[in-house]
Amino acid sequence: MEDLLSESKTNAAEFTVSELSNALKRTVEDAFGHVRVRGEISGYRGPHSSGHAYFCLKDDRARLDAVIWRTAMARLKFRPEEGMEVIATGRLTTYPGKSNYQIVIDSLEPAGAGALMALLEERKRRLAAEGLFDAARKRRLPYMPGVIGVVTSPTGAVIRDIVHRIKDRFPLRVVVWPVRVQGDTCAAEVTAAVQGFNALPAGGPIPRPDLIIVARGGGSLEDLWGFNDEALARAVAASDLPVVSAVGHETDWTLVDHAADVRAPTPTGAAEIAVPVRAELEARLANLGARLRGCIGRSGDRKRTALRAAARALPSPDQLLALPRRHFDEATSRLQRALVVGVERKRARLGAVRLAPATLARQIGETRRHLERDFVRALTAFRAGIRQRRIDYSRCAARVTPAPLQRRNGLARQALGALAGRHDKAMALRLERVRARLGQADRLLATLKLSDQAILERGYALVLGQDGGVIKRAADVSAGAPLSLRFADGEAHAVATSGEAARPARGKPADKKAAPGGQGSLF
Template sequence: MSDLLPESRTNAAEYTVSEISGALKRTVEDAFGNVRVRGEISGYRGPHSSGHAYFCLKDDRARLEAVVWKGTMSRLKFRPEEGMEVIATGRLTTYPGSSKYQIVIDNLEPAGAGALMALLEERKRRLAAEGLFESSRKRRLPFMPAVIGVVTSPTGAVIRDIIHRINDRFPLHVVVWPVRVQGETCGAEVTAAVEGFNALPVGGAIARPDLLIVARGGGSLEDLWGFNDEALARAVAASRIPVISAVGHETDWTLVDLVADMRAPTPTGAAEIAVPVKADLEANLASLAARLRACTSRNFDRKRQVLRAAGRALPSPDQLLALPRRHFDEVTSRLSRALIISTERKRARLAAIRLSPATLDRRIGEIRKMTERDIARACAGLRAALRERRSRLDRTAQRIGPEPLVRRNRLCVERLVSAERRMDHAATMRMGRLRSRLTQADRLLATLSHQSILERGFVLVSDTSGALVKRAAEVEPEAALSLRFADGMVEAVAGSAATRAKPQPKPTQPRKDTASNDPGAQGSLF
C-alpha cells in the first residue's frame, strides 16, 4: 500500500490551519501592538445588543475592520457617527474564524476640531431650517417661579453654585435631576431629564417645576459635545416648561444654547436670571407702599383744601333766602286785596244776570230744535248709505250668479280635454322617436360588438387576471390562459418556449408567366 503513495520530495515543515492562524495573530499583535489610525467611520449602526460596537475605518483606497468593546464605549468622550473622520488608538489583531485582521480601539478622538465643527454646523443648519432657533417660538420666563428644576451633575460645583446663588437671592424649592454631563451617555441622560420634568403631573408627589436650568461647567468642544446632541436639542425645543441653558462659559456655545428660551453665560448667571433678589423686592415694595401712603395723604389734603375754598365761595343761607322771603311777603300782602276785588266782581256779574222760567224755557227749546235737526240729518245719511250698499250688493250678485259659473266651468273642461288630446299625441310622437333611436342604437351595437367578430372564428385570449393578451411575446411558458369563443369559454395552458410554434411566413403566389400559351391572355398587366 505504501508503494502506491507518492514519495514527498520536500523538507518544508507542515502546519495546521490553527497553527498558521495563531502565528499570524502573534506576529500582527507583536508588530502592531499600539497604533494610531486615521480614517472615516463607515458602517456604524450603534452599539450591538452586547454593548460592543463594530464598524470600519476607511480612506480612499482601503478599509480596516474596527471593534470597540463595551467597557471602552462607556469611556469614550463622544459617540461615533457615520461619516466622521477620527483618529483611533489601539492594537491590531486577527480573527482566525474568518481570516480577517482588525483594530481593537482603546481611544477614539475626532480628526481635529474641524471635523466636530463641520458636524456641528451641519446639525445647526438642519435645525435652523426647521425653525427651532426662531425667537418667536421661545417662551417668556416666569418672574417668580415657585419650583426650579436643575439638570446637572449632583457632585460638581455647578449645583452648589446654583443653590447658593438662589438661596442668597430668593430661597425657594429646587429639584435636581442628576445626570452625567460628559461622556457618551450625556446627551441621552439630559434628554431623559428634560422629558421627565415635563411629564411630571401638576400637584403630584414631586412638584412640577415652573422653570428648568440645564447647567454644566466649562470645557473643550469634546467635553461639551453631549450638549450638541440633536435629540437633546429637539427635547429642549419641545419642552412645555421654559428652559435656561447654562452650559460652559460665556464663550462656549452649544445647540442647547440656541434652542433654549434663555441662555445664561454661566450657571451662576442662570440662577440670577431665574429668580429676582428678595431684599430688592422687599425694599421696592416698601418704597412703593410709602409712596402710596404719601400720595394718598397729599390727595386727601388737596381735596380738603379744594372743598374749603368752594365753601368759602358759597353765599350764606340768609343771603340765599333774602330775595325769596321778600317776594313771599309782597305776594301775601297782595293776595288779600286781590281776593276781595275778585269777590266783588263775581257778585256784580251775578247780579247783572236775570234768571226766569221763560228764559229757561226759551233756552231748552233752542236746544231741542238743534237736537231734532241733528237726528234728521243722521237718519237721512243712514238711509243713503243703505241704498248705496244695497245697489253694490245687487251688482255683485249679478256678476257671480250661476250662469257665469256654468260658462266658466264649461270653458275649463274644454281646455282640459284639448290639453289631454295634445298630451297624448305628443307622448305618442315622443315614444315613436325614442323607439326609432333605440332600434338604431341596438343595430349599431350589434355591428360594433366583438361578438360578431367571434362569430367569424376569432378568439379572445386573456390571462388569469382577466387582462387581454395581444402579443405572443407576452405569454409566459406554461401560463394559464382563457380562450373565449362565440359560444363559451375554454381554459388552456401555453406551451414551453421550445415547443412554441413560430409564425410561418405567408406563401408567395407564383407569378403567372407573361408568355402564356392562352390566346386570350392580355400580358402581365393583370
C-alpha cells in the first residue's frame, strides 16, 4: 500500500473543480476579452421574462452559445430573428455550471445589406401571400378630410414640412402622435400609434382623424428597418382609417409602403396627396357657379322664346269658344222642345196605368183570405203538434219510473209552457203585423176613393159637361155650352163664352199670360 502511495505522488498541482473552472474562465476572458464573431442565429426565441436573450451562433462546422443581457438588448438597433446572419461584438467567457463557453454580446449588427435585404424580401413574400398588399383591399382617401393624424417624430423637420404644406394648400386640424422613428422601439411605438388613432372614439376629446400619415425622413436601410417590422405592416393593413405612407425618399421602399393604402414619395408629397388646394377648389366652384348661372339664363331664354312661339300659334279666345257656344245654343233650342215632349210622354205613361179602387180592394181581399188561410193552417198544425207531443208523452210515461217521469214531466211542462208563450207572442205579433198591413191598405183605399175630394179641398175645381163627363181640354168646350163646376163644398153652373178660338196655334207654346189650362173666361 505504501508502495502504491509513493508511486502516485507527482509534481503536478492539485485543483478542485471550482478552482479549475474559475482558472479557465479567467484565462478565456483574458485571452478573448473583445471579439467580433460572424455567424447565423439559431435557437432564438425572443427575450425571456427577465429581458435577457439566449441563442446560438453557428456556421457550417461549429456552434457557439450566446447571450445578450437586458441592458444590451435595449440598445440594439434591430430585433434579432431566427436564421439571420449577424456580426456579434462581445467577450468570451465560460459557464462553470455546464463546463462550456459562450459569448456575451454587447452589440449586434447584420452581416451586411444583403442579409437585411434577403430578410426583407422573405417578409415581403410571406405578407404578400397572405393578401396584405393586394390593391383590392386598399381604401380610397377622403377627398376633403376634416382631421389628419400624423405619426412621426415631433422634433424633426418632417412634421414641420407636413404642417406647412397642409397650411398652404388647405388649412385644417392636424393631430400628431409622437413616436421614435429610429431604433429598437420604433416599430412598437409606430404600431401603437396606428392602433391608437383607430381606437379614438368619434366626438371624443381628441378628434378622430379621417386619415393617417406615417412619415419619416430619408436614411439608410438600417435606419429605416423599424418600418419593415411585420407587426407594424399588419397593423397598417388592418387599420380602419386610410393610411398614407411617407417613409424615406422616393427610392426607399419599406413594408409599410406596401401595406399602406397610398404611398407618397416624400412627407411633403403625403401632405399634397392628403388635401386638395383650397384656392383651386374656390376657383373651380366659382367657375361652376358662373356656368350654372349661364345655363339657367340660357334655359330661361329658350323657354321664354318657346312660350312666345306657342302663344302666337294658339287661337284667340273667341275662336276657342265659338264651337262650344254654338253647341250651347243648339242644346238650349232643343231643351225646350225636349221638356214638352218629355212631359207628354210621362203623361201618356201615367194615363196607361189603370189604378182603380175596385182593383185595390180585390187585392186586399185576396191578401186577407191568404192570411186567414195561413192562420188556420198554422193553428191546425200547432194543435196537431200538441196532440202528437201528448201521444209521445203518454207512450214514454209507460216506460219510465215515476221519479224520472216526474222530472221529465216537469221539464216537458216547462218546455211546453215556454213554447205556448212563444206561440202566443208569435201569433199576436203576426196578427198585429197583418192588422197593420190591412190598416195601411184601408187607408190607401180611402185615399184613392177620396182623391178627387182631396184635390178639390186644395182649391181646384172639376169641370163637367152637359152629359156629366169630365172635360179635360179646352178644345172640347164650345161657345155657349152649359158647364158644371164641382167644388169641394158643392157644384155651380156656368156657360162657356169662348171655345175653339182660345186654343193656341199648332206647334207653338201657349202664351204664358193666358189663364191656367189654356181656357178662356167662363163667366
